[in-house]
Amino acid sequence: MGLRGARLPGVVLARMAALLSYATCARESEARSVLFGANTQGAGFSDSARGKDGKPREGFTADFVREADNESPSLTEHLEDGAALFDSGNLPLAGLGVEAQVAAVRARFLELFRAGRRAIGVGGDHHIKYAALAAVSDAFEDCGVIYFDAHPDCALDEKLYFGSILHHAWKLPRVRPDRTSLLALRQVSAREREGLRHWKPGIIHALDFCERGVPGVLDTLCAQLGPVRRVFLSVDLDGLAPHEVPAVEAPYPGGPTLRELLVLLRGLSRRYEIVGMDISEFIPEYDPVKLTALATARLIREVAAL
Numbered sequence: 001m002g003l004r005g006a007r008l009p010g011v012v013l014a015r016m017a018a019l020l021s022y023a024t025c026a027r028e029s030e031a032r033s034v035l036f037g038a039n040t041q042g043a044g045f046s047d048s049a050r051g052k053d054g055k056p057r058e059g060f061t062a063d064f065v066r067e068a069d070n071e072s073p074s075l076t077e078h079l080e081d082g083a084a085l086f087d088s089g090n091l092p093l094a095g096l097g098v099e100a101q102v103a104a105v106r107a108r109f110l111e112l113f114r115a116g117r118r119a120i121g122v123g124g125d126h127h128i129k130y131a132a133l134a135a136v137s138d139a140f141e142d143c144g145v146i147y148f149d150a151h152p153d154c155a156l157d158e159k160l161y162f163g164s165i166l167h168h169a170w171k172l173p174r175v176r177p178d179r180t181s182l183l184a185l186r187q188v189s190a191r192e193r194e195g196l197r198h199w200k201p202g203i204i205h206a207l208d209f210c211e212r213g214v215p216g217v218l219d220t221l222c223a224q225l226g227p228v229r230r231v232f233l234s235v236d237l238d239g240l241a242p243h244e245v246p247a248v249e250a251p252y253p254g255g256p257t258l259r260e261l262l263v264l265l266r267g268l269s270r271r272y273e274i275v276g277m278d279i280s281e282f283i284p285e286y287d288p289v290k291l292t293a294l295a296t297a298r299l300i301r302e303v304a305a306l
């Protein structure tokens with residue numbers, strides 16, 4: 001049960017849920033990768049029919065993912081165990097305003113980056129993405145960003161919300177559009193198109209996976225990231241094909257599969273240091289058979305083992 005994280009200075013579990021059983025590293029200071037939950041709220045919901053109900057999302061993604069994975073435990077596909085992964089529980093964000101939530105998540109990512117750990121934060125809504133990218137900007141001179149998402153989230157809007165995350169991230173001193181690749185893009189609003197034309201990030205469309213294959217996508221991705229040594233991966237689960245991750249706010253058909261993403265990440269890890277990942281957009285109440293939870297757990301496990 002969730003006591004391991006509570007012993008660490010600066011890390012307090014928000015509640016006593018079970019930790020991920022796969023993560024068998026006993027101490028954060030000995031871990032290569034560190035997992036934490038951050039149930040950020042307040043970035044709003046998509047314009048999809050699912051998003052329009054306007055209700056706050058109660059489901060706690062990280063706990064739901066841990067629970068599903070603990071019920072169906074396994075090694076990685078290449079038989080690695082979780083001895084290098086520490087699960088530090090959830091950040092206590094309940095009751096905090098948006099700015100305080102973002103500050104807490106940013107500080108946690110930064111703490112892990114500075115300690116040389118691969119930081120894996122599970123949201124929560126899109127505020128986790130802005131917080132993570134702010135920490136990337138704080139920590140690294142030369143970090144590329146892979147923004148895996150069906151959507152570009154770059155509307156030129158002064159308010160920070162789900163549709164303007166990258167517009168704000170690109171104003172940070174060291175997160176740059178010419179070191180960012182929008183991966184699996186396929187559903188763009190007219191407002192977001194303005195943002196794309198303004199900021200000119202690298203773009204890899206979902207169909208590129210089909211047309212060029214994963215090796216071709218990897219080459220383009222590396223060219224778009226430029227001369228960086230490190231990469232951060234921001235994952236909106238709706239970037240994936242929705243038959244594998246149906247429990248998202250704004251599912252959109254035609255995305256790459258989890259297999260394609262994992263093969264791509266293996267290739268990336270041979271060329272770059274993968275400094276961390278955030279995951280957002282998971283709506284547990286839409287996941288009765290826990291398929292999205294298992295896909296998310298697998299992604300966490302495989303990224304931790306890279």
Ligand SMILES: [Mn+2]
Binds near residue numbers: 149236250
């Ligand atoms: Mn999206």
